[in-house]
Structures are given as structure tokens and as C-alpha cells.
Amino acid sequence: MGNTTSTHVCPSVSAPVSLKHDSQHKVILRKRSMPLSVLTLGCVPAPSYYESYCPSSQETTVADRDEKLSFDPPPLYAYSTHDSDLNVDSASAAYKTFLKTYPEYHSTWILDSLRRSDFARLDRAGETYVDYMGGSLYPESLIRVHTEFLQQNILGNTHSVSNASSLSSACADEARQAVLQYFKAPAGYTVVFTANASAALKLIGEAFPFQEGSSYVLSADSHNSVHGIRKFASQRGAQVTYIESTPRGGLDLADAKHILADNKPKSRHAQPSLFALTGQSNVSNSKNPLSLIKYASALGYSTLLDAAALAPTSVFSLAEHSVDAMAISFYKMFGFPTGVGALVVKESFLEQLERPWFAGGTVDVVQAPGMLYTMVGEPHERFEDGTINYLNLPAVTEGLRFLSAYLPFLPLRLSTLTHHLVSSLSELRHDGTGTPVARVLSRVPSNRVKTVGGQSDCGSTVSLIFLSPSGEMLPLSFIEHAATSQNISLRTGCMCNPGGAAALLDVRDDMALLYPGVTMRDFEQQVGRELGVVRISLGLASNFQDVWRVIQFATDMGKEEVRAAMWNAWAEEKIGMAY
Known part of the structure; x- marks a missing residue:
């Protein structure tokens, strides 16, 4: 099909999953040594169509290619x-x-x-x-x-520690490593599995130590799950500040830097502040400058990246952009499984978060009756409430290997x-x-x-x-x-992005006229057209x-x-x- 010749070669694939026993008779997965899985690239034989239109390299000339x-x-x-x-x-x-x-x-x-x-x-x-x-x-x-x-x-x-449980745990560990490798995470990062990107963002919102004097800075062109964090911030006395959207969506770099500088915390520890950056808008098609992560961090902010729309079609490296936490959904990247997302996060950042509750799987000891409890030792386990979606995590590993090839x-x-x-x-x-x-x-x-x-x-x-x-x-x-x-x-x-949609539809000024309890129907009547x-x-x-x-x-x-x-x-x- 292409204008140059190609040979249909089945690439090397990893060995299938197999089991072995360690010295303590715990069942573990044999680690895959190859970067590609058995499903990567398909190894589909070329139909005769390609034989007709892909001549050998000896027969192809510049004129033929043109x-x-x-x-x-x-x-x-x-x-x-x-x-x-x-x-x-x-x-x-x-x-x-x-x-x-x-x-x-x-x-x-x-x-x-x-x-x-x-x-x-x-x-x-x-x-x-x-x-x-x-x-x-x-x-x-x-x-x-x-x-x-x-x-x-x-x-x-x-x-549990049964053979079946040990295999599930090994699959979960392998999936965590696959996520870290895919996003080129340096040492110090871990993965918290969630239901989706929204759940990952909520974990940050509910556990971030907002207080009087703190700031939460975000772009107007963001998903509602990013906007929702402002509820946690305002309830604890933090100031919520928006970076306005441009008429075509996204943000202006100079404007963003100005707002971040004006609202920077006087002390990273005394006034914990958070900057949430939308990597790519799901409605305006804008990619925001990732350089803002480093800029905000230098000012004393903790940084959060919503990468749900960015990750499916863009290369992103945590080694290059050292954000404190990043939210993703796997079904948006390769379609399956739904119901599994992740918070890719620095372990040092997790230590700063204060969970408002505990649940099964997050605690080691609970006094009952009483008020004492001790969280589990592994940082990521403290944020994985209940039982993780262990049946689908092997698909995350294979899905990431699949996507990395394409x-x-x-x-x-x-x-x-x-x-x-x-x-x-x-x-x-x-x-x-x-x-x-x-x-x-x-x-x-x-x-x-x-x-x-x-x-x-x-x-x-x-x-x-x-x-x-x-x-x-x-x-x-x-x-x-x-x-x-x-x-x-x-x-x-x-598209669950009111700020981005308002910018595209030129109704940003009408946003200021909204009142408590307003419905979308009310808003449309106010504007005089469908939104x-x-x-x-x-x-x-x-x-x-x-x-x-x-x-x-x-x-x-x-x-x-x-x-x-x-x-x-x-x-x-x-x-x-x-x-």
C-alpha cells in the first residue's frame, strides 16, 4: 500500500504467561522479557492486494513511487x-x-x-x-x-495468600510496573488503581491538605472531574482561582504563569496549594503547555495532570515532566477494560495526603470499638479502597504493550x-x-x-x-x-467541560449570570439558543x-x-x- 517496499515480518513476541513456584511455594507470574505481547502487531498475513501493489525493492523506482x-x-x-x-x-x-x-x-x-x-x-x-x-x-x-x-x-x-490470590497479586504488580514503564516513570513513582480517571482525581481532591491560605488553580477548559476538586478546596477555606480559556479553548501561557505567580503559596508546607493542568481538552482540542508543571512546582505548588484525553494518542514521559500525580483511564487508551483507571503518583506526594476515611484493604489494624487504626505499609494500598479489579488488570498489561507498538x-x-x-x-x-x-x-x-x-x-x-x-x-x-x-x-x-464549551460557543460572559439551582434548560433560555x-x-x-x-x-x-x-x-x- 505504501510508496516504499516493505517485508511482512512477524515481530518477536513475549513468552506466554506461565507459572513457577518460589522457595516459599507462592505462585508468581513469570516476567515477560519482550517488549511486545503475543497480540502486538497481529502478525496477519498480507492479502494478495498488497502483492500487486508492493513490488520488490529491486523493481521499485522513483517514478514508480511517484x-x-x-x-x-x-x-x-x-x-x-x-x-x-x-x-x-x-x-x-x-x-x-x-x-x-x-x-x-x-x-x-x-x-x-x-x-x-x-x-x-x-x-x-x-x-x-x-x-x-x-x-x-x-x-x-x-x-x-x-x-x-x-x-x-x-x-x-x-x-489473601492462597495460590489464586497470589496470582492476582502478581498480575496487579505486573500491571503497575507496565504503567510505570509505559509512562517512563523514574524511581519514586507508584500506581494506585481506581475505577477511572475521575475517581483518581477525586482521590486527590478529598485527601489534599487544603486549608486557609491555600490555593487551587485550574484552567476553565477542564473536565468536570477537575472542576469538582474545587468543592474540597473551598470547604476547607482554600482560594479557587481560574485561568481563563482562550476563545479557541486551552490557556494562554503568559496568562497562566501570571495567575500562578499571583496565587503562589507563601510556604509549601504552611499553605499547601494545588495546580491542576488539563493535558488535552476533550472539547476544544487544545494541548496545554506541559512546561507549566515545572513552573508551578518551582513556585511551591503540588501539581496534578489530567491526562485522560492526552494519553490515548500522545507520548508522555514522567521523566521529562515530573508531575506529582497524573490521572488516566485505560478504556480511553485501548478500549478495554472499562472500570479501571489509575493515579500515577509520587510516593512522597502520597505521604502528604490525608484520607478522610479508611476501608477494606487500606488498613492493617482497626480498633473496634474504639477510634484507633493503622494504615497498611504500601503507599498505593492506602488509596485502593476495597478490592481492586484484579480480573481485568492482566488486560491492562497487555493493552499497554499493544498500544506502545502503534x-x-x-x-x-x-x-x-x-x-x-x-x-x-x-x-x-x-x-x-x-x-x-x-x-x-x-x-x-x-x-x-x-x-x-x-x-x-x-x-x-x-x-x-x-x-x-x-x-x-x-x-x-x-x-x-x-x-x-x-x-x-x-x-x-x-462534553462535561463547561468552560471549554462556553469558550467555543462564546457564552463565557453568560456564565457570570448563572444562579443557584439553574438548569441547562434555564441556561439555554437565557442565552437564547441551544448549547x-x-x-x-x-x-x-x-x-x-x-x-x-x-x-x-x-x-x-x-x-x-x-x-x-x-x-x-x-x-x-x-x-x-x-x-
């Missing part, structure tokens, strides 16, 4: 049994044009192989999934490997697809009036990634609104209904065909006859629901 860039047909994944012949021809022509503009897309061919081997269900179902910011899709091989592991082993509650290719692929999507949407016009069909509100990448291993200055999320021929915003419920009818899975609303955006987010399994179908859907919105038919179908369903 010709291939212009005439390479769309790959097999670009076709669906649900497409008409006309659509297949349109997709083929669009793909050729796309490759002329973005020839670097060829370098990500390995993700096409992944699409066929692990996400073929998308094309079988004719589904276009563009909600990776809501949740990534699981690779089928990860499910197979994990299911086989569960079928062949016996796992028990980690709060992560270098993702920024390049997603950069080309995002640029193409944004430019195509911006050019669409209504057939009757010539007015724009859509308005992209989120931040657009300033530069294209052109090499494998490069990093984008933005994410791969496009937040927009669709417009009527007269320029009014089309209802979000209509867009979602129309997209669903065409098997497109997207997201509408404010929210349409979000298209790309990820691990995204390809050209997904973006092409979204563009075709948006093109239909500009065709009066087609849009009217979709509107009537939506209106009829609304009437039926009312009845």
Missing part, C-alpha cells in the same frame, strides 16, 4: 458492503486526491493492517465510529488473549486525517444559498505531523456546529439522529474511510432535498416519542 502516490487505489478497508457502487467510486477518487495532498499517510500502513485484524467488525457492520474521546474501541486480539488467560488460570481476591504511528495518521476533515468541512456550502454548512469551533493544528514518531500540537478532535442555509445552528438532537440513521457514532453536547457542539474524535482504529463518510454526511446537510428528508424523519420520531 505514480503510486497518484494512482494507488483505496485499501480494502475503504469499502463496505453497505456502500453503493457510486459511493465506492467516490471513495476511491477521494482517496487518490487525499494521498496527493498527504503522501505521508502511506507511512502509517501498519494501522491499516490493525484495522483489518482487530477492528474488522466496524466494516462488517458498516459503522463509522468517531467518538474515541468518549471511549476507544477495544482490539479483538486483546479480548482473545485476556479471555484465554482467564480460562487457563484461577484468580482470587488479592487480600502509538508512534498515531500522531502522523491522525494529523493528516484531522487536517483533511477540517479543511473539507470548512469548504462545504449549502446548494441553495452558498452559505457555510458547518463552523469548526475547536482548535486546529497549526502544523502537520509528517514523520513517524512526531507529535502534534493539538489533538484529533473536531468540535463544530452545523448551520442552516440562513446561518442558524441546527439542533444537536437532529444532527445526532441523522448521524445515527447513517451508522455514524459521534457525540453532541458540552453544545457536535464532536468528531479520531483514534486508534480511525482511517480515511471514516473521515470520508463524515464528510459525505456533512455534504448531505448542504443538500436541501436530502436534509429535508432527514429533518422529517427526525420530526416524526419526536412526535412519536411525545405520544
